[in-house]
Amino acid sequence: MYTTKVLQRRYIGLILPVLLIIIWEIASYIINNPFFLPRFDAVLAVLADPFRDRLGSGSLISNAIRSIQRVGLGFICAAVIAIPLGIMMGWSDRLYRFFDSTIQLLRPIPPLAWLPLALAWFKIGLTSVVFIISIGAFFPILLNTIDGIKNVRKTWLEVASTLGASERQLLLKVIIPGAAPLIWTGLRIGFGIAWMVLVAAEILPGTTSGLGYLIMYAYNFGQIELIVAGMMVIGIIGIAFDFLFQSVEKKKFAWRRLER
Amino acid sequence: MRLEIRNLSKIFVSEKGEQIEALSNINLTIDEQEFICIVGPSGCGKTTFLRIIGGLDVATSGTIQLNGQVITGPTPQMAMIFQEYSLFPWRTVIDNVAFGLELRGLPKEERYQIAKKYLDLVGLTGFAENFSYELSGGMRQRVAVARALAIEPKVILMDEPFGALDAQTRNRMQNELLQIWEKAKKTIIFVTHSVDEAVFLGDRVIALTKRPAKIKEIVPVIHCRPRDRTCSEFVSIRKHVLELIAEESSGT
Structure with missing residues (x-):
């Protein structure tokens, strides 16, 4: 039973x-009426042939790879800035106060609202898309990093300093490992947002490839089954990455859940 | 190795800007390998006193000298053991014990060898690869003791190290600590709420007054070791210390 x-x-x-x-x-x-609601098996047929060129705009796979490259680039840019900045802001109260007001001001602006400005600055192309994605991923990574650093247990720091740790050792051997689970959570949330922002950015003017572009383009040709298939691929990739992040979390940061 | 505490005072400034005197003119000389227990009414400043000795807090006036050398901040000559949750949960037991040696840049093999020696000493031989969340409260404190011993400090400062343990584990840990103390030959300064614990462990019991803490009385426990909690001498010393604290606690 x-x-x-x-x-x-x-x-x-x-x-x-x-x-x-x-x-x-x-x-x-x-x-x-396939222009209103395609049959499930028609969508499956599209999914079953992921390497086939669609509407002269590349296959599902090639567009998916394009999207993943963009999101990866934007995500890495965001992480490279947000993690060190978060560590500094979490560590120094003065730096925190220096940056916090600006961050609070910029945070409520939806990443896509930056698109016109990004197009004006960087023209149509990779840079502007990566810029938008970075903005989407940046804030969750930053805020979780700050939180992680601020919540490093004071006792750990005191133990380490009585055992002879230098400032640098405190940072590398206590603060960063102690904050790592929350930083990782920030990365996971940041990646999820980056992915959503990416697809939306690809739908808007400025790109000529990627999954978002493909489904919008398919709309112009009334290929509803391609739209739905593209949406499914977008969802599956999102889940796959989240799963990846979560499995690392379970493996590497189990202590955070298990410690009482 | 003498620890000399001279005219030690501490004044805190509260958030409202009031000055709060925590310690007032404490003088104490502690000999090598002595086991000192500090007791006093709740909130009297025992922990503050210990933290200043360990260099984690700064005194407002007065000095602490370890063999003539003035203590101004945390030093590996004095290791602190906290009440609980002081282990690094992302590290295995052996990497916790070897932490201080790692800070000194000792190669892995060498520091593991030393760490294993201290794990044996605290009776955790088979637990090197475990994580702290897999251990009981008593075992965790033994890891903390091993971690402190591994850097070979002169003095071990203990802030209510067994306060979070159940009564049985606590008594067992007290006996084990005495055995470790006899083997490792360290000076121990031990802060506790429990008069029973203080009289059981200490060579001398320092009873502090209520805030601002001064030394009310230094009670030598000449009663030989291992101590018997039920013998009349133990009981009468314990009663005396309890009375000292009761005098301080009344009227607060």
Whole structure:
């Protein structure tokens, strides 16, 4: 009986998606208008042929790779600035106060609101997209890093200094490892936001490739099944990266959950 | 190795800007390998006193000298052991114990060898590769003791190290600490709420007054070791120290 319970728990989350697909398939038969609701198997057929060129704009795979490259670049730019800045702001109250007001001012501006300015500065191309993505990823990484550093237990610092740690050793051997789980959480959230921002940025003017571009382009040709297939790829890639981040978290930072 | 505390005073400034006198003119000389216990009413400044000795807080006036050398900040000659949660949870037990040696740049093999020696001493031989969250409270404190011993300090400062443990574990840890103390030959300064613990462990028990803390009385415990908690001499010393603290606690 134990195994059926485990199975129940494992598969209960699959019931609704399967049900939705069945409803979708039935509805598409009844509506019978592929420009309104494509059939599920038509979408599957698109997904099953991911290397095929679509509308002269590249395949699902090539566009996905393009999108991942962009998000990777933007994400890395954001992390490279946000983590050191967060460490400094978490460590020094003076630096925190110096930067905080500006950050609070810039944070509520949605990343996409920067797009016109980015286009004006960097013209159409990779730089402006990467810029927008960086802005999306930047704030969650920064804020979690600051939080992580500020929450490093005071006792750890005192133990380390009585054992003879220099300032540099405190930073490298206590503060950063102690803050690492929260920094990692920041990276994970930042990546998720970067991915969402990317696809939206690709839909807006300024790009000629990527998954966002592909689904918008497909709309112009009435290829609804390509739109839906593209959306699915976007979702799957998002889940895959989140899973990756989470599995590292479980492996490397288990202590944070387990320590009482 | 004498620890000399001269005219030590500490005044805090509270958030409202009031001056709060925590310690007032404390004088104390501690001999090599002596086991000193500090007791006093709650909030009297015991921990502040210990933290100043360890260089974690700064005295307003007065000096602390370790063998003639003035203490101005944390020094590896004095290791501090805290009440709880002081282990680095991202490090294994052995990497915790070897931490101080790692700071000194000792190669891995050498520091592991030393760390293993101290793990054996505290009775945690088989736990080198475990993480702190896999250990009980008593075991964690033993790791903290091993970590402090590994850097071979002259003095070990202990701030309520067994305060979070249950009574049975606590008594066992007291016995183990005495054994370790006899083997490692260190000076120990031990802050505790528990008069029973202080009289059981200390060569001398320092009873502090309520705030601002002064030394009320230094009670020598000549009673030989290992001590028997139920013998009449133990009971009468314990009673005396309890009375000292009760006098200070009344009216607060």
